Amino acid sequence: MEKFTTHQGVGVPLKRSNVDTDQIIPAVYLKRVTRTGFEDGLFAAWRNDPDFVLNQERYRNGSVLVAGPDFGTGSSREHAVWALQNYGFKVVISARFADIFRGNSGKAGLLAAQVDEKVVQALWDYLDDNPGGEIVVDLEARTVSTPDGSVQDSFDIDDYTRWRLLEGLDDIGITLGHDADIAAYEAKRPSWKPVTQHA
Amino acid sequence: MGKTLAEKVWDEHVVRSNPGEPDLLYIDLHLIHEVTSPQAFDGLRLAGRKVRRPDLTLATEDHNVPTVDWDKPIADPVSRTQVETLRRNAEEFGVRLHPLGDVEQGIVHVVGPQLGLTQPGMTIVCGDSHTSTHGAFGSIAFGIGTSEVEHVLATQTLPQAKPRTMAVTVNGSLPEGVTAKDLILTLISRTGTGGGQGYIVEYRGQAIEELSMEARMTICNMSIEWGAKAGLIAPDQTTFDYIEGRPEAPKGAEWDAAVAHWRTLVTDDDAEFDEEIVLDAADVTPFVTWGTNPGQGCAAGRLGAGAGGLRRAERPGRRREGADLHGSRGRHPDARDQGRHRLHRLLHQRPDRGPARRRRRARGPQGRRRHPADGRARLGASAAAGRGGGPRRRVQGGRRGVARRGLLDVPRHEPRHPGAGGAQRVDLQPQLRGPSGQGRPHAPGVAAGGRRDRRTGHAVVARRPGAGHRDRRELRGPLTWRSSPPTRESASR
Numbered sequence: 001m002e003k004f005t006t007h008q009g010v011g012v013p014l015k016r017s018n019v020d021t022d023q024i025i026p027a028v029y030l031k032r033v034t035r036t037g038f039e040d041g042l043f044a045a046w047r048n049d050p051d052f053v054l055n056q057e058r059y060r061n062g063s064v065l066v067a068g069p070d071f072g073t074g075s076s077r078e079h080a081v082w083a084l085q086n087y088g089f090k091v092v093i094s095a096r097f098a099d100i101f102r103g104n105s106g107k108a109g110l111l112a113a114q115v116d117e118k119v120v121q122a123l124w125d126y127l128d129d130n131p132g133g134e135i136v137v138d139l140e141a142r143t144v145s146t147p148d149g150s151v152q153d154s155f156d157i158d159d160y161t162r163w164r165l166l167e168g169l170d171d172i173g174i175t176l177g178h179d180a181d182i183a184a185y186e187a188k189r190p191s192w193k194p195v196t197q198h199a
Numbered sequence: 200m201g202k203t204l205a206e207k208v209w210d211e212h213v214v215r216s217n218p219g220e221p222d223l224l225y226i227d228l229h230l231i232h233e234v235t236s237p238q239a240f241d242g243l244r245l246a247g248r249k250v251r252r253p254d255l256t257l258a259t260e261d262h263n264v265p266t267v268d269w270d271k272p273i274a275d276p277v278s279r280t281q282v283e284t285l286r287r288n289a290e291e292f293g294v295r296l297h298p299l300g301d302v303e304q305g306i307v308h309v310v311g312p313q314l315g316l317t318q319p320g321m322t323i324v325c326g327d328s329h330t331s332t333h334g335a336f337g338s339i340a341f342g343i344g345t346s347e348v349e350h351v352l353a354t355q356t357l358p359q360a361k362p363r364t365m366a367v368t369v370n371g372s373l374p375e376g377v378t379a380k381d382l383i384l385t386l387i388s389r390t391g392t393g394g395g396q397g398y399i400v401e402y403r404g405q406a407i408e409e410l411s412m413e414a415r416m417t418i419c420n421m422s423i424e425w426g427a428k429a430g431l432i433a434p435d436q437t438t439f440d441y442i443e444g445r446p447e448a449p450k451g452a453e454w455d456a457a458v459a460h461w462r463t464l465v466t467d468d469d470a471e472f473d474e475e476i477v478l479d480a481a482d483v484t485p486f487v488t489w490g491t492n493p494g495q496g497c498a499a500g501r502l503g504a505g506a507g508g509l510r511r512a513e514r515p516g517r518r519r520e521g522a523d524l525h526g527s528r529g530r531h532p533d534a535r536d537q538g539r540h541r542l543h544r545l546l547h548q549r550p551d552r553g554p555a556r557r558r559r560r561a562r563g564p565q566g567r568r569r570h571p572a573d574g575r576a577r578l579g580a581s582a583a584a585g586r587g588g589g590p591r592r593r594v595q596g597g598r599r600g601v602a603r604r605g606l607l608d609v610p611r612h613e614p615r616h617p618g619a620g621g622a623q624r625v626d627l628q629p630q631l632r633g634p635s636g637q638g639r640p641h642a643p644g645v646a647a648g649g650r651r652d653r654r655t656g657h658a659v660v661a662r663r664p665g666a667g668h669r670d671r672r673e674l675r676g677p678l679t680w681r682s683s684p685p686t687r688e689s690a691s692r
Contacts, residue, residue, distance in 0.1 A: 057682040181214050190457075
C-alpha cells in the first residue's frame with residue numbers, strides 16, 4: 001500500500017446523497033476474479049447519461065470525489081472501494097460515510113474524509129466556479145482546502161486508520177512487521193504436524 | 200484453574216499476544232477453493248508478495264463446479280473462469296491442487312479428513328463458513344473471508360480476538376434411529392439460530408463420545424447454523440483410529456509422539472466455560488425442518504401427535520427407525536394403507552384437524568389448493584398470503600381467515616400440560632426468542648424482561664402486544680442452560 005501524506009487532485013462533485021455500493025459498482029460487475037479493472041462498472045447506471053459528471057472531459061482525471069451525505073451505504077462489497085481506486089480516486093469527501101464502506105476504505109488505502117456538510121457545499125460551490133479545479137487533502141494536518149484558499153477546513157478520521165494510511169500499511173503489512181515472532185513460532189512447531197508438500 | 204480444550208488449542212497457536220489487541224494466531228492448515236481465493240491471490244500479486252507456507256496450503260475445486268461431465272470444458276463462464284484462475288494461481292504460487300477429475304478432489308471440508316491432514320489440536324481455516332467441520336477432530340477450525348485468505352497466504356497467521364467458550368454436554372445415549380443431525384437440529388430449534396453466536400462450542404458427553412467421526416463432523420459442521428464461531432469435540436480413540444494409516448497421518452515414532460500429545464487435548468476437570476448447555480440424549484427424536492432457517496424444526500414424532508398420525512409409530516413395539524420416518528418419499532410404513540405422504544402431512548396439515556378434514560384431503564391434491572405460504576409457521580395474514588414474497592394472494596378475513604383455510608400451521612389447541620400429549624409447538628420462531636451472544640442477560644427463550652411460568656418454572660416468553668394466547672411460547676424439555684457468572688476476562692471483552 002502506498003503511503004498517503006498529502007494529495008492534490010481534480011475535485012469531482014457528486015451531488016447525490018445516499019449513494020449506495022450497488023450504485024458505486026452494480027452487482028453484475030462483481031464476477032471478475034481480479035482486484036483491478038472495476039473502473040468500467042463505477043457508477044455504471046449513471047455513466048449512460050452524457051451529462052453525468054464523470055462523462056465530462058474536465059473531470060477526466062478526477063481523484064478527489066466530493067459526495068453528498070451517507071456515501072457507501074448498502075452491501076458490504078469491497079469492490080466499491082476497488083472500483084473508486086481503479087478509476088483513480090485517492091480521496092472521497094462526504095459529510096457521512098456508511099461504517100462498512102469506511103472500514104473497507106481504510107483497509108484498502110482510500111482516504112474517506114468526513115467533513116461538515118457546509119464544507120461539502122463550499123467545495124461544490126468552488127468546483128461550480130472553477131470546473132476542473134483541484135482540492136488539497138493533507139492527512140498529516142487533517143485538512144481539506146482549495147489552492148485559492150477559499151475553502152480551508154478540517155476533516156475527521158480515526159487515529160488508527162490515519163496512522164495506517166500515513167505508514168502505507170495494510171493488515172498484511174502490519175502482521176509482516178512481526179515476522180521475527182512468526183519465524184520463532186515456526187521453529188518450535190512439532191515435526192509431526194502435517195504438511196501438504198514433502199521436500 | 201484448568202483450561203478448556205478450545206483454550207488449550209488456542210494457546211498453543213498464539214504467535215504474539217498484546218493486551219487490547221487481537222492475538223496473532225498461527226494457522227496449521229489453510230484450505231482454499233476456486234470461489235473465495237482468486238482476489239486473494241491477485242492481492243498478493245499486486246503487492247509483490249508470495250505464499251509464505253505452500254506446504255501448509257491445499258487447494259481443491261469444489262464450490263462452483265459441475266458434478267457431472269467434469270472431463271468436458273465447464274459450460275458456465277463464471278465457473279470456468281474461477282477454476283482456470285485457481286489452476287493458474289496454484290501453479291504460480293506453488294500450491295498443491297486437487298482439480299476436477301483427481302481422485303482426491305472433493306468437498307473441501309472432507310478432503311482434509313480423508314487425506315489425514317486434519318488432525319487433533321490444529322488451527323484450520325478456509326474461505327467457507329463450514330470449515331468448522333474439522334472441529335470434529337479436536338481442532339479449532341473456522342471460516343474466513345477473502346481478505347483473510349490473502350492474509351493467511353502471505354503470513355500463515357491471522358489476528359483473532361479470542362472467542363468465548365461454551366460446552367454442550369449430551370448425557371446418555373441417542374435413541375435408536377436418531378442421528379447427529381437430529382441432535383444439532385434439536386439444539387438449534389431450542390435455542391435459536393443465534394444460540395451459539397460468539398462462542399467456540401465444545402460438544403461432549405456420552406452421546407458425543409459414541410458418535411462416529413462422520414457424525415461428529417456433521418455436528419461441528421452445523422455449529423455454523425447455530426451461529427457459533429466454531430465447534431469442536433475432544434479427540435479420543437475413535438479419532439485416532441480414523442486418522443491412523445491415512446496418507447498424511449504421522450507414521451512410526453511420529454505417530455506415537457502425536458498421539459501422546461493428542462491425549463492431552465481434553466478439557467480439564469476444573470476448567471470453566473463461559474456458558475454451558477446440558478441435554479438429555481434420550482429426549483432427542485428424529486427431526487424435520489421447514490421454512491427458511493434451520494431453527495424452524497421440530498421433532499417428527501411429536502408433530503403429528505394430535506392427529507394420531509406418526510405418534511402411533513412411537514408406541515412400544517411399533518417403533519420404526521428414523522430412516523423409515525423420513526425414508527422413501529417421506530412415506531411412513533404405517534401410512535401406506537392410507538395412501539398418504541406423512542411428511543407432507545407433517546408440513547401441511549394442522550395437527551388438530553379432525554377426521555372431516557382428513558376425508559376431504561383424501562380426495563387428492565385437488566382437494567386443497569397449494570400455495571407457497573403453506574406450512575410457513577406463524578406468519579401474519581399478509582405474509583401468509585404471499586405478500587412477504589412470492590405471488591400475491593388475497594385471503595379474506597385476515598390472519599384468522601388464513602388459519603381457517605389451513606394455510607397456516609398454527610396449532611390452536613395446545614395441550615395444557617407440556618409433554619402430556621407429547622405435542623410440541625411448531626410455531627417457534629427462534630429468532631424471536633431474545634437476543635443472543637455477548638452479554639446475554641437471560642436464558643434463551645426468555646425475552647428481555649421475560650418471566651417464568653409460576654407452576655412449571657419454565658421460561659415463558661412475554662406475549663407480544665396485541666397477540667392472542669397462541670403467542671405464548673415455552674422452552675421445555677430437559678434442556679438446561681447454565682450461565683456462569685461473568686469472569687473478569689469475559690466481562691472485559
